[in-house]
Amino acid sequence: MKRILFLLLVLSAAACSRPRIIPDEQLAAIFRDAYLTNAYVSREQIDTDSLKLYEPVFDRYGYTAEDVYYTIGNFSRRKSARLSDVVERAIVLLDTEGARYDHEVAVLDTIDRVARRTATxxxxxxxxxxxxxxxxxxxxxxxxxxxxxxxxxxxxxxxxxxxxxxxxxxxxxxxxxxxxxxxxxxxxxxxxxxxxxxxxxxxxxxxxxxxxxxxxxxxxxxxxxxxxxxxxxxxxxxxxxPTELAVEEYYHQAAAVRIFADEFFRHAEKDSL
Structure with a gap:
C-alpha cells in the first residue's frame, strides 16, 4: 500500500512539473502584456537581453516560460487553432485598452476645461x-x-x-x-x-x-x-x-451636491451593525 501511495506521489509530481497548455484568451493577454513590456523597455532605453524580463508577466497569469514555449510549439499540432488568431486577439486587447486610456485622458481634459470655465x-x-x-x-x-x-x-x-x-x-x-x-x-x-x-x-x-x-x-x-x-x-x-486650483475648487463644489446627506449614511451604518 505504501508503495502504491509513493508511486502516485511521484506521478503527481511529474504531472505538475510538465508544461501546461495555456488557453488562447489568457495567451492573448500574455502577448499584450509582453508587448507593453517591450514598449516600456524601448522607451526607457533599458539595456537588457534577458528572457527573464517576461517572467513577471507569465507569473501574473500563473504560468512559466516553459508553459509559454510549450503552448506555442503545440499550435502546430492543433488543427482547429492558429497562433495568428491569438496574436490578432492580443492586438484587439491593445486597441481596446488604448481607446480606454484615450477616453480617460479626454475625460480629464474635459474636467480641466469645465473646472477652469466654472472658476472664471x-x-x-x-x-x-x-x-x-x-x-x-x-x-x-x-x-x-x-x-x-x-x-x-x-x-x-x-x-x-x-x-x-x-x-x-x-x-x-x-x-x-x-x-x-x-x-x-x-x-x-x-x-x-x-x-x-x-x-x-x-x-x-x-x-x-x-x-x-x-x-x-x-x-x-x-x-x-x-x-x-x-x-x-x-x-x-x-x-x-491655475488649472490645479480650479479642479480642486470644482471637486469641492461637486462633492457638496449629494442625494443623501452624511447623516443618512451614518444611520445606515448603525442599522447595519
Whole structure:
C-alpha cells in the first residue's frame, strides 16, 4: 500500500512539473502584456537581453516560460487553432485598452476645461465707454490691484471715428511686480476704420505680480494729444485660477451636491451593525 501511495506521489509530481497548455484568451493577454513590456523597455532605453524580463508577466497569469514555449510549439499540432488568431486577439486587447486610456485622458481634459470655465470670474465690465474729450481718456486708464496667480483675459471692441484729431492711438495691458521697474509690455496700435475692431489678450500672472494695468489713453505720435473720438464697447476682464486650483475648487463644489446627506449614511451604518 505504501508503495502504491509513493508511486502516485511521484506521478503527481511529474504531472505538475510538465508544461501546461495555456488557453488562447489568457495567451492573448500574455502577448499584450509582453508587448507593453517591450514598449516600456524601448522607451526607457533599458539595456537588457534577458528572457527573464517576461517572467513577471507569465507569473501574473500563473504560468512559466516553459508553459509559454510549450503552448506555442503545440499550435502546430492543433488543427482547429492558429497562433495568428491569438496574436490578432492580443492586438484587439491593445486597441481596446488604448481607446480606454484615450477616453480617460479626454475625460480629464474635459474636467480641466469645465473646472477652469466654472472658476472664471469677471473682475470688470463696461458695456459702453465714449471718449470725446481729453479728460475722458481717464476712462481708458485704470489698474487692478492685489491680483492673484492665474490668467487674466482682456477683451473689448473699439472704433476710432473721423472726428478724432490724433494721428494714431496706442495702448496695452501689462503686469507689475515689486522690484521690476520695467515691466514687460507690448504696444498695441489701435486701427482707424469705419467698423469696430476687436482686441483681446491673456496675461498669466505669477506669484510675484501685484497689479494689472490697462492703459489705452495715449497717442502714438510725438505731438500732443488732441481731441479724441473713440467708442469702446463690451470691455471685459476675467480671471481664471491655475488649472490645479480650479479642479480642486470644482471637486469641492461637486462633492457638496449629494442625494443623501452624511447623516443618512451614518444611520445606515448603525442599522447595519
Amino acid at each position: 470670474r469677471t473682475l470688470r465690465t463696461d458695456t459702453l465707454l465714449r471718449v470725446g474729450r481729453l479728460r475722458d481718456t481717464s476712462l481708458l486708464h485704470f489698474a487692478l490691484d492685489s491680483i492673484r496667480p492665474g490668467d487674466y483675459r482682456v477683451t473689448f471692441r473699439y472704433r476710432i471715428d473721423s472726428l478724432d484729431r490724433n494721428t494714431s492711438w496706442r495702448g496695452d495691458v501689462w503686469l507689475e511686480r515689486p522690484g521690476r521697474p520695467r515691466p514687460k509690455r507690448f504696444n498695441y496700435t489701435m486701427r482707424r476704420s469705419g467698423s469696430y475692431e476687436n482686441y483681446q489678450r491673456t496675461l498669466t500672472a505669477g506669484g510675484e505680480d501685484r497689479r494689472l494695468i490697462f492703459d489705452f489713453s495715449g497717442s502714438n505720435a510725438d505731438q500732443a494729444l488732441r481731441r479724441p473720438s473713440i467708442t469702446v464697447r463690451d470691455l471685459c476682464i476675467t480671471y481664471t485660477p
